[in-house]
Structure formats: C-alpha cells, structure tokens
Amino acid sequence: MNEYLKTFICNEDGAVTVDWVVITAAVVGLGVGVVTTLLAANNSIGNRVASTMNAAEIQSLNLE
Incomplete structure (x- = not known):
C-alpha cells in the first residue's frame, strides 16, 4: 500500500491537463x-452620438 501511495503522489501524468484547464x-x-x-463603453458612446444627432x-437649402 505504501508503494502504491508513493507512486500515486509522484505521478505527474494529469498535471498538464490541470494546467491547461486553469x-x-x-x-x-x-x-x-x-x-x-x-x-458598456460602446453603449455609452452610442447614446451620446445618438443624442447629439437628434x-x-x-438647415433647408433654398435654390430660388
């Protein structure tokens, strides 16, 4: 049992997978x-542009 725990603790096969997940x-x-x-920034800028355009x-162009 001690030998199994020792190999389990020293085994690094799944360590790379955990790193990639993190x-x-x-x-x-x-x-x-x-x-x-x-x-959020785009909505703020869009609202300001819309209010300025509204x-x-x-001016009307009179060509007479």
Whole structure:
C-alpha cells in the first residue's frame, strides 16, 4: 500500500491537463471581462452620438 501511495503522489501524468484547464479558464474569464467593458463603453458612446444627432438641426437649402 505504501508503494502504491508513493507512486500515486509522484505521478505527474494529469498535471498538464490541470494546467491547461486553469489557463483556459483564466483566458475565458479575461475575455468575458474585456467584452463586458467594451460593450458598456460602446453603449455609452452610442447614446451620446445618438443624442447629439437628434439635437442637430438641418438647415433647408433654398435654390430660388
């Protein structure tokens, strides 16, 4: 039993898989954070542009 535990503790076969899972989760988390931030900023800028365009007056061109 001691020999089995010793080989189990020293075995590193699944360590790379765990590393990839952690790295992938971190990348996905950062991606979600960036997208959320950019969407909020785009909505704010879009609202300001829309209000500016709605407030603008168009002058008529009289060709007579």
